[in-house]
Amino acid sequence: MANKENGMDIGDNVDAQQREIKAMKRIFDEMSEQLQSMEESISKISKSETSANSKQEPTEKSINSKGKMPAESQKCFVLKHVFTNIAGWNNGDYKYAEDEEHFNVKCCIVLARHGNHLNFSIFFYDIEEWSVETEEDWSVQTKIQFKLVSSNGNAVIKTMDYCVEGEGETGFPEFMDWQTVEKKYLVDGNLTAEIQVQVIETVGLGKEKIRTFDESNRDVSDVVLTVRDTKFYVLKKFLAAQSSFFKTLFFGNFSESLISEVTLTGIDPYDFHHFLECLYGESAIDDTTVEGVFLLADMYDAPTVIRRCQEFLLEKSEKALYKKIQIANRNLMQSWTNLANESSEYQKMSGKSFVLKHVFKNVANLRGSAKSEKEDHFGMFWYMCLEWKGDDLEFFIDFSNPISTEKKWSIETEIEVKIIGKRRNDARGPMSHCFKKSGRLSFQQWPYFPCLEELEEGLLVDGNLTVEVHVTIKKSVGLRKGKIRKFDVSQKDVSDVVLDVKGIKFYSSKMYLAAQSSFFKDLFCGTFSDSMKSEVTLTGIDPHDFQNLLELLYSESAINDSTVEGILHLALIYEIPTATKRCEEFLLLKSKKKLKKKLMLAVRYKLKILKRMCLDHIGNKEQIRSMIPSNIQDLDHELMSVLLEKAISTKANAICCFAEPKCRFLLNS
Structure with missing residues (x-):
């Protein structure tokens, strides 16, 4: 009886234990679901840190046992630069890397040799332009990691806290002895330096607060x-x-x-x-x-x-476009590039566009024909013409002397003609047109161009006709003296990427392009899906210009008066300072373009030395007047300011009159 009772007790205990186990299992399952939900919700917080940590090189324990950056802030960026010919440095030699801007902080890497040591530091620029107008001083609290990678893959890392409060330099004056640098850290005489910066907190910078949450x-x-x-x-x-x-x-x-x-x-x-x-x-x-x-x-x-x-x-x-892609890359916006291609800002920058504008005088009494001044755009001289053909008024645009040694040449364009009238405006297009055998495109009679009666019904101003022609060059073929270098399938064995530009394939090297261009560095070395592809399509550019750009990047003499503007255009899009510098040197020393055109290019593409040279060659108000573009849309704020500056310096009385829909300069002695 006792055994039976004991048996019943044991059975009851087992049942109780099973119920307890099931209850614990339910609790465990609920906790697992909660943990999974939490992990999914906050995974984004740690993904940047995980990505950064996965790229960390192994460190030398003897030098750095605490080199890992604490995850105090996700506002983190990396500066990296390969300093060349370090082996030949003497005491006092130094080099600055290119400036970069991240999270309103503008800085660059600095290396120097001080005696028998390497000075490894970072230089911060004054950022008053971003400070808000308050009585509070601005500051940026940072945590900085300095890193050198040796030839065998090991790294030396040193960290420091630093508060940026103005222009200045900080770092380690004796980061490493020079003999160790030469023995372990130089690769073919070059030194790779890397600085990781975490922005902990900013004060007094950027946009003023709109709303309170206090x-x-x-x-x-x-x-x-x-x-x-x-x-x-x-x-x-x-x-x-x-x-x-x-x-x-x-x-x-x-x-x-x-x-x-x-x-x-x-x-x-x-x-x-x-x-x-x-x-x-x-x-x-x-x-x-x-x-x-x-x-x-x-x-x-x-x-x-x-x-x-x-x-x-x-x-x-x-x-800059490369900076936008860099921001998108950091936030893993895979689809951003396609959206950027569709944006008006990208289209405006990537399109080879220009505007011809001219006022044809006394149209009703016009005898023969009247032409606008020839204008240099992308290596061709464009102009407009208005003439009578019997009783019909014909308007046409033309470009002269395309450089062509090939039997077939063509220019695919999109063109819109606008007539700016007194009581109304009129537009034709945009229309697509491919120039092949002739540079002329005619607009004769209605509906392509109004007849005289139509013009007199509100389109003439005091008998004069104002015409604007908006031209976008989509693609050009055969307008050059022949290719200097091939980037076709014959280069397949020495390439790892194919760039498709309007159906033309260019075989090149990802790493070489990335070393030349911030755009390609983010495209090929970032987290975009394109970084893994062996073929990438580039939209909105001319393959003719891209051929010239690649030739220039591969050290060929690809720059002349017909190619320089197209190369500058792509150098701006793809952020290639080497190409921009070589184009500026050509315009300074070899180009035969007019001073007015050089000044326009200097302002548009921010060529400071060329702009100063152009201004130095302007000596009086007549020359200042000649610098004013016929198309007032090209008179941007920067060009306006430099012309006014020059007018004042030459003691010319410069009056800038703003009147809708146009702005004009009136220069009087």
């Missing part, structure tokens, strides 16, 4: 978010509706969902303020805030803010 909002908030001692009073449900991260944080099974104050780590309160402003519908995004706000929008999975950042970069930002 204690004055206590009555309309139910949670306080603390970011580095700055408190933000907000609504849980509103943030949860905008962000899957905050939805999981506030309405998941976490302790934070029950408390009224939550601390957010690893972010900058400056960025978070503008992030909240954007969530609350304010116009918080500009070129000083977009990079930081985009970072937080990606971290917290806030699609509305991501979309607004993307729209700003596509339509309004004045940042």
Whole structure:
């Protein structure tokens, strides 16, 4: 009986244990689901850190046992440069790498030899242009990691904290003894230097705050978010509706969902303020805030803010194209390149476009024909002509003397003709036209060009006719003296990428292009899907110009008066300083282009030395007047300012009159 009772007790115990195990299993499953949800929601926060850590080189324990950067801030960027011919340096020699701008911080790497040591430092430029107009001084708190990689793959890493408060240099004057540098760290006489910068907190920089989230909002908030001692009073449900991260944080099974104050780590309160402003519908995004706000929008999975950042970069930002792609690359926006190709800003920059404008005098009494002045655009001389053909008025555009040694040449264009009238305007096009056997395109009679009666009904101004022709060159073939170098399939064995430009394939090297161009560096070495492809399509450019650009990059003499503008155009798009510099040197020393055209190119492509040379050759008001373009649209603010500056310096009385729809200079003695 006792055994039976004992047996029943044992059975009961087993059942109880099984029930307990099942209950624990349910709890475990619920916890697993919560952990998985949490992991999915906050994975974006750590992805940048994971990506950065995965690229870290092994370190020499004897020198650096604590070289790893603490994950205090996700506002992190890397400067990297290969310094050449270091082996021949003497005491006092130094070099600066190219300037870079990240998160409103402009800086560059500096190497120098001081005695028997290598000075490894970073130089920060003054950034007053981004500071807000407040009584508070600006500053940027950073954590900096200096890294040299040896020939066998090991690395020496040293870190420091630094507060940027103005222009200045910081680093390690005795980073390494010179003998060790020469023995272990030079590769073919070159030294690879890398600096990683984490922006911890910024004060007094960028866009002025539009909205407050301080204690004055206590009555309309139910949670306080603390970011580095700055408190933000907000609504849980509103943030949860905008962000899957905050939805999981506030309405998941976490302790934070029950408390009224939550601390957010690893972010900058400056960025978070503008992030909240954007969530609350304010116009918080500009070129000083977009990079930081985009970072937080990606971290917290806030699609509305991501979309607004993307729209700003596509339509309004004045940042260079390579910088926009760099921001998109950091936030893993795989589809951004396709969207950029469709944006008006990209199309404006990538299109080879220009405008011809002329006022034809006394059209009704015109005898014979009247021509506009020939204008140099992309190696061809373009002009407009108006003439009578019997009783019909004919208008045509033409370009003269295309450089062609090939039997067949062509220029694919898109053209729009506008007549600017007194009481109304009239437009024809845009229309596609391919010039082949002749450079002339005629617009004769209605509906292509108005008859005289139609012109007199509001299109003539005091008997004069103002015509604008907008031309975009899509593709040109045969307008050169022959290719210097081949980039066709014969180069397949020495190439690892094929670039497709309007059906023409160029075989090249990813790493070589990346070393020359910030655009190609981000394209081929970043996280875009294109970085893994063996064939990439480049849109919106002319294969004729791209052939010339590649020849120049491969050290050929590809620059002449017919190619220089097209090469400059692509050098701007793809951010290739070497090509820009060589074009400027050609325009300074060899080009036979007119002074007016050189000045236009200098302003458009920011060629400072050429611009100064052009201004030095202007000596009086007549020469200043001759610099004013016939097309007033080409008179941008920078050109206007340099002409006014020169007018004042030559003691000419310069009066700038603004009148819609055009602006003109009146220069009087």
